[in-house]
Amino acid sequence: MNWKTAPLLATLYDVAVQNRALSHLGARALWNYDIGHLHELIAAQDPSALTLDIPCGGGLAINNNPRHVAADLSTTMLKRARRKTTTLVQADIYNLPFPTDTFDVCLTYNGLHCLQDPPAALQELTRVLRPGGTLQGTTVVKAAGRDPLIKLLQYQGAFGNPGTRADLRTWLETAALTNITLTPSGAVTAFTARKSGTHHSPASAKVD
Numbered sequence: 001m002n003w004k005t006a007p008l009l010a011t012l013y014d015v016a017v018q019n020r021a022l023s024h025l026g027a028r029a030l031w032n033y034d035i036g037h038l039h040e041l042i043a044a045q046d047p048s049a050l051t052l053d054i055p056c057g058g059g060l061a062i063n064n065n066p067r068h069v070a071a072d073l074s075t076t077m078l079k080r081a082r083r084k085t086t087t088l089v090q091a092d093i094y095n096l097p098f099p100t101d102t103f104d105v106c107l108t109y110n111g112l113h114c115l116q117d118p119p120a121a122l123q124e125l126t127r128v129l130r131p132g133g134t135l136q137g138t139t140v141v142k143a144a145g146r147d148p149l150i151k152l153l154q155y156q157g158a159f160g161n162p163g164t165r166a167d168l169r170t171w172l173e174t175a176a177l178t179n180i181t182l183t184p185s186g187a188v189t190a191f192t193a194r195k196s197g198t199h200h201s202p203a204s205a206k207v208d
Contacts, residue, residue, distance in 0.1 A: 010076045014058035017110075031146055032186030038109065038138055041190060049104035052128060054093050055111040059084035069103075071096075093121045098128045105129075108137035113150075113162035119171040126175040131197020135177060138190045141165050146187035165189050 016022045027035040045051065047065045056062070056070035059081035070081045071091040078088050091097055093108075093115070106125045112118040118139070125135055142150060143164045153159040163171065165182060168189060172180050177193035184190075 010074050011080070014077065014080050017060055018058055027188075028186075030149065031140060031188050033188040034185050037183070037185050037190060041109075041136065041138075045107075046105065050102070051105040051107060052096075052098070052103045052125075053107040053109075054091060054096075054125075055108070055114075056081050056088075057110070061107055061109055094124055096124055096128050100127050101130045102128045103130060104133050106133070106135045108135075108139075110138055110140075112137065112139035112168075113141075114158065114160050116160040118161065118163065118168075119174060122171050122175045122177075126177060126195055129195045131195055133195050134192060135172075135195070136190075136192045138188055139168065140187050141168060141184075141189050144184065144187040144189075150187075 016026055023035050027033040042061050042063065045061070045063055045065065047063065048067065049065065050067045051065060052069050052071060053061050054071040055077065056072045057077050059070060062068055062070055062081065062084040068085060069087050069089060070078070070085050071089040072078050072081070073090065073092060075090060078090060082088060089097065093111070094117070106129050108121070108125060112121060115121050129135055140146070140150065140162050141164055142162055150159060150162060165184060168191060169180060169182060172191065172193045176196065178196055179194040181192045182189050
């Protein structure tokens with residue numbers, strides 16, 4: 001499935017994710033995942049940080065931060081995210097339309113496992129992240145009890161090339177990220193890492 005050209009399935013997915021009860025049941029049944037961890041990560045976001053959120057989906061991670069840039073390849077998802085923000089960008093995660101060292105925080109929740117080349121996406125996210133900035137995300141991983149389901153979703157075109165938890169750490173290290181923390185829950189792993197260098201104040205930053 002091409003998420004960019006499958007508006008009905010993208011909408012149904014987003015409806016399920018945005019519904020707390022459905023998302024908790026679905027995440028536990030499919031991935032043995034406590035999605036409450038994701039909601040905790042979202043709630044803990046810095047409300048003043050210049051933040052890139054890709055793929056933003058229907059805007060699950062958008063909070064009250066006026067400097068939250070929601071980006072996605074899917075116009076369907078961006079239309080749904082518009083209910084929560086007006087700062088929307090249609091963008092390819094492999095070729096982001098932002099200068100190097102732009103964002104204080106880059107978020108990529110539940111997206112890497114849909115990509116054919118997750119390491120390349122992480123390299124590009126690191127490029128637009130400021131020195132000292134934080135990359136945070138979640139992804140389904142292999143070798144965590146759900147490989148048959150992953151293979152089925154790959155066959156259907158919904159998944160790309162997810163790696164193991166060890167692969168994820170290697171990808172982050174290869175992107176020259178440090179202070180890497182991996183937090184597994186079922187077949188999903190949350191990750192946080194930092195770009196080397198001195199963090200600059202976001203007060204004067206602007207994204208056009």
